[in-house]
Amino acid sequence: MAQEKTAILRARDVMQKKIVSIDGMATAREAVTLMRTEKVTCLLVQKRHDDDAWGIVVTQDFIRGVIIAGRPSTEVNVYEIMTKPVITIPADMDIRYVARLLYRAGIRRAPVADGEEIIGMISLSSLILDNELF
Secondary structure (H helix, E strand, C coil): CCCCHHHHHHCHHHHHHHHHHEEECCCCCCCCHHHHHHCCCCEEEEECCCCCCCEEEEEHHHHHHCCCCCCCCCCCHHHHHHCCCCCECCCCHHHHHHHHHHHHHHHEEEEEECCCCCCCCCCEHHHHHCCCCC
């Protein structure tokens, strides 16, 4: 029986194209409001200038930096709780390597980059939920 040749899936094939970003000076409350409105679990934190790095803020950051710390969400800025620099995934990376990178780095999601441009977000759950994989 001939083995069927399958195309290699890349990060760009399974990423979410919706990117929601926020300024690092925004408050945690503003960030959570934006996340609720946009129905996302993370926000890309905008660069301050061309030589700056991207950041990311995820739901766990709010738990650790606001709730557990006992700080008012209106007095905590996003830049205080975000992760920066953020690991970015090359758009053409094979999803097997994407899964391995995310898993070994201990992160659940990351921005997908095409050169210097962020073109989407990828998560471990998006790999599992992709119809072509399972």
